[in-house]
Amino acid sequence: xxxxxxxxxxxxxxxxxxxxxxxxxxxxxxxxxxxxxxxxxxxxxxxxxxxxxxxxxxxxxxxxxxxxxxxxxxxxxxxxxxxxxxxxxxxxxxxxxxxxxxxxxxxxxxxxxxxxxxxxxxxxxxxxxxxxxxxxxxxxxxxxxxxxxxxxxxxxxxxxxxxxxxxxxxxxxxxxxxxxxxxxxxxxx
Numbered sequence: 001x002x003x004x005x006x007x008x009x010x011x012x013x014x015x016x017x018x019x020x021x022x023x024x025x026x027x028x029x030x031x032x033x034x035x036x037x038x039x040x041x042x043x044x045x046x047x048x049x050x051x052x053x054x055x056x057x058x059x060x061x062x063x064x065x066x067x068x069x070x071x072x073x074x075x076x077x078x079x080x081x082x083x084x085x086x087x088x089x090x091x092x093x094x095x096x097x098x099x100x101x102x103x104x105x106x107x108x109x110x111x112x113x114x115x116x117x118x119x120x121x122x123x124x125x126x127x128x129x130x131x132x133x134x135x136x137x138x139x140x141x142x143x144x145x146x147x148x149x150x151x152x153x154x155x156x157x158x159x160x161x162x163x164x165x166x167x168x169x170x171x172x173x174x175x176x177x178x179x180x181x182x183x184x185x186x187x188x189x
Contacts, residue, residue: 006033
């Protein structure tokens with residue numbers, strides 16, 4: 001069975017040109033969705049994915065109708081391959097039932113993988129560079145080491161947690177985190 005999937009990002013946009021192309025291609029059933037492709041949870045797409053069976057074909061007008069990123073597309077086509085489902089993008093001339101179509105999609109997949117690796121290398125390099133300059137990631141603590149030690153000392157001297165919270169203007173969650181960090185540091189000695 002041939003399933004078509006047509007999507008626009010907003011309800012103001014028209015599905016007409018996609019629907020015309022999918023009908024011309026001979027789709028038996030067309031699933032329509034009007035939601036941003038940036039969202040990974042798309043109700044109609046998930047319904048469609050549940051309907052697809054071995055030997056079916058999923059047809060879209062353009063690749064970007066199915067996914068916004070190459071990773072999304074490669075992940076979906078990997079699922080299709082596992083289930084023996086063919087994929088066709090009319091405008092992009094991709095048809096995974098052909099040798100050329102499978103090759104093109106593997107090239108796209110390789111490019112997407114390279115893109116992820118380049119991003120990871122940049123992040124790793126940036127972190128190493130920051131560490132070399134004495135900086136570390138994450139948010140700075142709201143309180144100094146001395147203030148935290150003062151909080152712990154007050155608690156050890158019998159003050160209530162509420163009194164410490166009020167005195168240092170610290171939330172209960174943060175105070176408990178400081179207590180936990182202090183306990184771990186104490187046991188490490």
